[in-house]
Amino acid sequence: MTNALTRMMQTRDWILADGATGTNLFNMGLESGDPPEFWNDQHPDRISKLYRMALDAGSDLFLTNSFGGNAARLKLHGAQKRARELSRISAEIGREVAERTDRDVIVAGSVGPTGEIMAPMGALTHALAVEIFHEQAEGLKEGGADVLWLETISAQEEYAAAAEAFALADMPWVGTMSFDTAGRTMMGLTSAAMADMVETLDTPPLAYGANCGVGASDLLRTVLGFKAQGTERPIVAKGNAGIPKYVDGHIHYDGTPELMADYACLARDAGATIIGGCCGTMAEHLSKMRSALEERPRGPAPTLEQITEALGAFSSAADGTGDDTPAPRRNRRRG
Helix, strand or coil: CCCHHHHHHHHCCCEECCCCCHHHHHHCCCCCCCCHHHHHHHCHHHHHHHHHHHHHCCCCEEECCCCCCCHHHHHHHCCHHHHHHHHHHHHHHHHHHHHCCCCCCEEEEEECCCCCCECCCCCECHHHHHHHHHHHHHHHHHHCCCEEEEEEECCHHHHHHHHHHHHHCCCCEEEEECCCECCECCCCCCHHHHHHHHCCCCCCCCEEEEEECCCHHHHHHHHHHHHHCCCCCCEEEEECCCCEEEECCEEEECCCHHHHHHHHHHHHHHCCCEEEECCCCCHHHHHHHHHHHHHCCCCCCCCHHHHHHHHCCCCCCCCCCCCCCCCCCCCCCCC
């Protein structure tokens, strides 16, 4: 399949993705509990600004403001019938921004989890999950997204349902999961299991990897877990800007631009092709990440000890597989 992202990956050693959506929108005035997707038609100028901030900081790829834009999530706000519309608008704004940019950039249609538990543990059936994801995928496709971007998934069943839905929409896609529970996803999947799982899908992603989680160190350990499986599929690393802390009534991420620059280069050396930030990652982080990736030479894959030395301690002693050697825990974070 020929598409914009495949062409970019064929000519680039690394691709810089964007940073946080929620963190940046909160700084623009979004209130806690309000769905960011409503801003696609209420404040399109602010969504356009969000996208431009990433591109101006050096991102080659940015995600649309549609993470919670599926019917299951929007139902919480009585807007389930607007899933396709709000996703389409988010991509239309992104397409307009991309076409005003004087270099090649990728508009990635963000698709987050449904927020429901898949059967048999929960009420969400495979067929309904496919329907929900398909509706959002069609909206993003209509809006002009280059690729669909599944993120922050915990269950492999939901990941597989999204893959089926994206095939129905005839769209290329990328898919990441969040390994936030002692090296596993909330539903127990390890990095090794994910690397194996994506290859069993009838329509596998162009690239796969990890996003969000509990910090940059843990995310890079997960990337090393992917590479240890011998995968040749491009890997995505999209980690948070440090660790969240509650300061003066707000969530603040303690990762400095300098720390995120170190993280970006370590992610590249660990084997990631698409590198970006998640929660807490601002334009100043992205700018430092871009400069570091351009200026610092590629090195060998980092050891676990080198990762903790640069980025801080892991949140758990092991990565969930039971066969790794934990690096020493550190009490201080550099930068």
